[in-house]
Amino acid sequence: MFETSELNVHNQRVQRLYRTLFLMMTLLLIIPVLLILGTLIVKGGSVISIDFLFTSPTDGMTAGGLFPALFGTVWLVAVALLISVPLGIAAAIYLSEYAGENWFTRIINLAIINLAGVPSIVHALFGVGAFVLFFKFGTSILAASLTLAIMTLPVVIVATRESLTAVPHAFREACWNMGATRWQTIRRVVLPNAVSGILTGVILEVSRTSGETAPIMFTGAVFFTPFLPQSVFDQTMAMSLHLFVVSTQVPGVPEDLPYGVALVLIAMVLIMNSVSIAFRMYLRGKKKW
Amino acid sequence: MVAAVQNAAGAPAGVADDAPVKLEVRDLTIRYGNDAALSNVSLSIREHEIFGIIGPANAGKTSFLKTLNRMDMFNSNMRVNGDILFNGLDIRRLKNVYALRSRIGVVFPLPVGLPMTIYDNVALSPRLSGMKNKADLDIIVERCLTRAALWDEVKDRLTSLGSLLSGGQQQRLTIARALSQEPEVLMLDEFSIAVDPVTTMRIEDVLKELKQEMTIILVTNLVQQARRLASRTAFFLNGECVEIGETEDLFTGEVKDPRTRDYIEGRFG
Numbered sequence: 001m002f003e004t005s006e007l008n009v010h011n012q013r014v015q016r017l018y019r020t021l022f023l024m025m026t027l028l029l030i031i032p033v034l035l036i037l038g039t040l041i042v043k044g045g046s047v048i049s050i051d052f053l054f055t056s057p058t059d060g061m062t063a064g065g066l067f068p069a070l071f072g073t074v075w076l077v078a079v080a081l082l083i084s085v086p087l088g089i090a091a092a093i094y095l096s097e098y099a100g101e102n103w104f105t106r107i108i109n110l111a112i113i114n115l116a117g118v119p120s121i122v123h124a125l126f127g128v129g130a131f132v133l134f135f136k137f138g139t140s141i142l143a144a145s146l147t148l149a150i151m152t153l154p155v156v157i158v159a160t161r162e163s164l165t166a167v168p169h170a171f172r173e174a175c176w177n178m179g180a181t182r183w184q185t186i187r188r189v190v191l192p193n194a195v196s197g198i199l200t201g202v203i204l205e206v207s208r209t210s211g212e213t214a215p216i217m218f219t220g221a222v223f224f225t226p227f228l229p230q231s232v233f234d235q236t237m238a239m240s241l242h243l244f245v246v247s248t249q250v251p252g253v254p255e256d257l258p259y260g261v262a263l264v265l266i267a268m269v270l271i272m273n274s275v276s277i278a279f280r281m282y283l284r285g286k287k288k289w
Numbered sequence: 290m291v292a293a294v295q296n297a298a299g300a301p302a303g304v305a306d307d308a309p310v311k312l313e314v315r316d317l318t319i320r321y322g323n324d325a326a327l328s329n330v331s332l333s334i335r336e337h338e339i340f341g342i343i344g345p346a347n348a349g350k351t352s353f354l355k356t357l358n359r360m361d362m363f364n365s366n367m368r369v370n371g372d373i374l375f376n377g378l379d380i381r382r383l384k385n386v387y388a389l390r391s392r393i394g395v396v397f398p399l400p401v402g403l404p405m406t407i408y409d410n411v412a413l414s415p416r417l418s419g420m421k422n423k424a425d426l427d428i429i430v431e432r433c434l435t436r437a438a439l440w441d442e443v444k445d446r447l448t449s450l451g452s453l454l455s456g457g458q459q460q461r462l463t464i465a466r467a468l469s470q471e472p473e474v475l476m477l478d479e480f481s482i483a484v485d486p487v488t489t490m491r492i493e494d495v496l497k498e499l500k501q502e503m504t505i506i507l508v509t510n511l512v513q514q515a516r517r518l519a520s521r522t523a524f525f526l527n528g529e530c531v532e533i534g535e536t537e538d539l540f541t542g543e544v545k546d547p548r549t550r551d552y553i554e555g556r557f558g
Contacts, residue, residue: 100365171401175403176390177358177395188416
């Protein structure tokens with residue numbers, strides 16, 4: 001009764017074919033990642049040193065380190081997160097836990113989708129108009145971070161909404177049935193189980209924010225400054241802009257320097273991501289249903 | 290207050306006719322959009338009775354329960370007409386629905402172990418109402434788990450996740466959680482659907498004890514379960530309350546409507 005028919009053979013052959021195909025595609029994805037990392041390490045690894053990380057550029061930016069840029073990027077990302085994470089999470093909670101399905105929420109949804117689709121250079125111009133000029137923040141960390149925050153807001157909102165929606169509705173009903181208010185339900189049952197998903201959104205935001213160049217180059221980041229920023233109203237150097245500058249704008253830069261800068265930028269993002277991922281896995285280990 | 294008395298045979302004893310009315314429903318009609326889920330139901334449930342509601346799927350049983358603790362508020366498509374009096378107060382005009390819900394414990398067909406520790410599951414409701422003292426919470430958790438016949442199985446692992454218990458254990462956890470509200474009314478919606486027969490019998494024994502302290506509304510699609518537990522039973526069919534009577538009368542054929550007899554004897558549904 002288990003003899004193999006013509007059709008069985010055919011089905012299994014097709015199945016193997018597709019499996020191989022999907023495997024190839026997956027491997028194909030890894031190649032660029034490995035190539036990028038490999039190139040950066042081979043070509044830029046030689047310049048990495050403690051001095052490179054903790055000194056300023058010298059000799060018209062053709063030598064020395066990148067500390068002001070590293071420091072500036074950390075500032076920019078931190079301030080952008082401080083603005084967009086509370087805002088994005090609050091908006092997502094409202095949209096997924098409180099708002100009904102009506103024209104108002106549909107318009108907001110549309111706005112979020114459109115915001116996600118706006119090119120970063122347009123965000124940059126908006127940032128100049130709104131924050132630098134209208135609010136008179138000048139070219140400063142605050143203006144640049146606000147621009148970055150608005151640009152990455154959809155990422156936080158969408159990720160948060162998805163992780164809130166992933167919490168089974170029965171949990172909310174069980175809580176409401178006990179006489180809990182919506183907020184009590186959100187705080188005690190929904191949020192603790194959505195944290196890991198929300199964190200994913202924040203990770204994505206960190207990666208994107210630290211790499212963006214266009215939104216900050218007119219709003220807060222500068223070509224070169226010997227001073228570290230003292231407050232959010234100062235200008236600053238930033239890794240992404242620094243990379244652009246040493247690769248294309250300054251003559252006489254040794255070939256390995258830009259690669260070194262890129263390597264540090266990538267490493268920074270990878271380290272931040274790994275920390276968040278580890279934290280997320282720790283949280284996920286605690287949640288199960 | 291009239292205490293319910295268990296007779297020697299273990300069959301549910303009736304509650305005296307003059308027992309105070311806990312819940313009174315008058316001309317209740319529930320619609321989803323334009324479709325009526327339940328039409329013109331009037332009934333009253335007395336204190337300390339187990340009131341059974343039987344009927345096939347789509348009879349309006351669950352919708353009925355939802356209106357009793359105003360969960361219909363969360364479904365904008367659900368329209369409710371009629372009066373519901375809880376302790377004589379009209380809950381349709383109630384502002385503080387949270388206080389109403391905290392007096393009514395609910396157990397769903399599918400167990401809902403919240404993804405927190407067993408302890409936190411049971412302590413959730415007291416905490417929601419502001420209790421913080423660990424010693425007080427400990428007492429409540431132990432008492433409720435004991436009454437839900439779960440304590441012995443979980444007392445050594447109160448810090449493990451409630452959502453990882455087996456189905457039957459989760460259902461008893463759900464009951465313990467409902468009891469932690471110290472409810473005046475306990476509503477069970479087909480609680481045994483995901484529970485094995487042995488656990489079902491244990492929970493039924495628990496319910497028989499509990500009715501001395503609270504009023505129980507038991508929605509079930511197992512007619513024999515209604516017979517074992519309920520002193521009075523209503524039969525719902527396609528959004529209509531066909532008949533309400535003493536449970537034993539329904540099962541001994543003293544029915545007003547032949548459809549009741551047909552359903553109880555298993556000719557349909």
